[in-house]
Amino acid sequence: MNIAWKEMKKNKMRFTILGSIVFLVSLLTFIISGLANGLSQDNAALIKDLPNxxxxxxxxxxxxxxxxxxxxxxxxxxxxxxxxxxxxxxxxxxxxxxxxxxxxxxxxxxxxxxxxxxxxxxxxxxxxxxxxxxxxxxxxxxxxxxxxxxxxxxxxxxxxxxxxxxxxxxxxxxxxxxxxxxxxxxxxxxxxxxxxxxxxxxxSKKEFLNTISSYKAEQMSLNMIVWFLVVISGMLFAIFFYMMNVQKMGLYGILKAIGVKTSALFKMMWTQMVFITVIALGLSVLLSQGFNMIAPKGMPFSLTSETTVQLSIVFLIIGFIGATLSGIQIKKVEPLQAIQQGEV
Known part of the structure; x- marks a missing residue:
C-alpha cells in the first residue's frame, strides 16, 4: 500500500493524465446514457410507464x-x-x-x-x-x-x-x-x-418496445456508443499499466528478490487503479448530475441514480480487468533477469 502511494506521488503527472482521460470518458458516457434514457422516455413514455x-x-x-x-x-x-x-x-x-x-x-x-x-x-x-x-x-x-x-x-x-x-x-x-x-x-x-x-x-413490455422501429434503432445506436466508451476505458487502463509495468521490471525484480509476493504487487496496482477511478468517477458523477438538474426543460435528458451507480460499478470492474490483464507480466518476472535488465 505504501509503495503504491509513494509511486503515485513520484509520478503525479502520469497518474493525473490517466485520471483526466478516465474522467472525460466516464463523463461522456454518463452524458450519452442520460440522452439515451431521455430519448427513450420522449419516444415511448406512454408504454414505458405502464406496469409489466x-x-x-x-x-x-x-x-x-x-x-x-x-x-x-x-x-x-x-x-x-x-x-x-x-x-x-x-x-x-x-x-x-x-x-x-x-x-x-x-x-x-x-x-x-x-x-x-x-x-x-x-x-x-x-x-x-x-x-x-x-x-x-x-x-x-x-x-x-x-x-x-x-x-x-x-x-x-x-x-x-x-x-x-x-x-x-x-x-x-x-x-x-x-x-x-x-x-x-x-x-x-x-x-x-x-x-x-x-x-x-x-x-412483454420490453419486447413490444423493440417492435417500435424508431425506438429500437435509436436505443441500439446510443447504447452501442455507451458500451464502446466503457470498453475504451478498460483498454486505457490496460495500456497505461502495461507501459508502467514495462518500465518497472527492474523494480519488480528487486522487490521479488527481497521477498515481496506477486499478490502484493498486484494489490499495489489495484490500489492505484481504484484510487484513480474513484476520483475520476466522483467528479464525472457530480458534473453529470449537475447537468441533469440544469438541462433545458425541452431537452430529452434523464440520468437516474440507478443508471449512474450501475455505470460506475461497470467502470470499476472494467478498470480492474484492464489493470489485471496488464499485470500478467508481473507474475512472469524472474528477479535475477529483471535486475540484470535494469530499470528504464
Whole structure:
C-alpha cells in the first residue's frame, strides 16, 4: 500500500493524465446514457410507464402494431377473461389550434382503464408539453379528418409517443378520424401468455418496445456508443499499466528478490487503479448530475441514480480487468533477469 502511494506521488503527472482521460470518458458516457434514457422516455413514455404485462396484437400484423386489427369478439373475450385488461389504439396525427397552426400528436384511445385517460366525445387530454407551448384548458382544437371540435379538458405528465405529445380522445372520435372500428392492441397487466386467444401474439413490455422501429434503432445506436466508451476505458487502463509495468521490471525484480509476493504487487496496482477511478468517477458523477438538474426543460435528458451507480460499478470492474490483464507480466518476472535488465 505504501509503495503504491509513494509511486503515485513520484509520478503525479502520469497518474493525473490517466485520471483526466478516465474522467472525460466516464463523463461522456454518463452524458450519452442520460440522452439515451431521455430519448427513450420522449419516444415511448406512454408504454414505458405502464406496469409489466402482456401486449397483444394479431399474428398476421407481423409484429407491426399499426397493421394489427383485433376483431370485436376476440377483444370482448379477452377483456372478460382478464378483468384489468384494456384495449387501446395509437396513431400519429395532428391538431390545429385557434391560429391554424398544426401540432403533431399521437392520438390514443382505449376502453375504460386506470392506465389510460378516459375522455368523452369532443374532449381531449394532452401531454403537459402542449401546455408549455401555449395550449390552455378550455381551448378549442380541430382536426381536418374530424367534423367537430376538441375541447382541452386537462393535461398529464410524461405521456409521449414517438417524440410527440399524446392526445387522449374518445373511441367515437378516433373511429371518425381513422375510419376504423377495431382496436390495435390489448394490454394485460401481469398477464399469462398461456391465456392468450388464438390468432393473437403476445409481447412483454420490453419486447413490444423493440417492435417500435424508431425506438429500437435509436436505443441500439446510443447504447452501442455507451458500451464502446466503457470498453475504451478498460483498454486505457490496460495500456497505461502495461507501459508502467514495462518500465518497472527492474523494480519488480528487486522487490521479488527481497521477498515481496506477486499478490502484493498486484494489490499495489489495484490500489492505484481504484484510487484513480474513484476520483475520476466522483467528479464525472457530480458534473453529470449537475447537468441533469440544469438541462433545458425541452431537452430529452434523464440520468437516474440507478443508471449512474450501475455505470460506475461497470467502470470499476472494467478498470480492474484492464489493470489485471496488464499485470500478467508481473507474475512472469524472474528477479535475477529483471535486475540484470535494469530499470528504464
Amino acid at each position: 404485462g402482456l401486449f397483444l396484437m394479431t399474428k398476421d400484423a407481423a409484429e407491426t402494431y399499426n397493421l394489427s386489427r383485433i376483431d370485436k369478439s376476440t377483444q370482448d373475450k379477452m377483456l372478460e377473461k382478464q378483468k384489468d385488461a384494456t384495449a387501446f389504439s395509437i396513431q400519429m396525427g395532428f391538431l390545429n389550434d385557434r391560429a391554424g397552426k398544426q401540432r403533431s400528436v399521437a392520438f390514443v384511445t382505449s376502453t375504460d382503464s386506470k392506465y389510460f385517460q378516459h375522455v368523452q366525445k369532443g374532449e381531449v387530454v394532452l401531454d403537459r408539453s402542449m401546455e408549455d407551448e401555449g395550449i390552455k384548458i378550455g381551448d378549442t382544437l380541430t382536426n381536418n379528418q374530424h367534423s367537430g371540435k376538441f375541447i382541452v379538458k386537462g393535461f398529464v405528465d410524461q405521456s409521449k409517443y414517438s417524440h410527440a405529445p399524446v392526445a387522449y380522445i374518445s373511441n367515437e372520435d378516433y373511429k371518425e378520424i381513422y375510419r376504423v372500428n377495431e382496436m390495435q392492441l390489448i394490454f394485460v397487466p401481469g398477464g399469462d401468455s398461456t391465456q392468450v386467444s388464438a390468432g393473437l401474439q403476445s409481447f
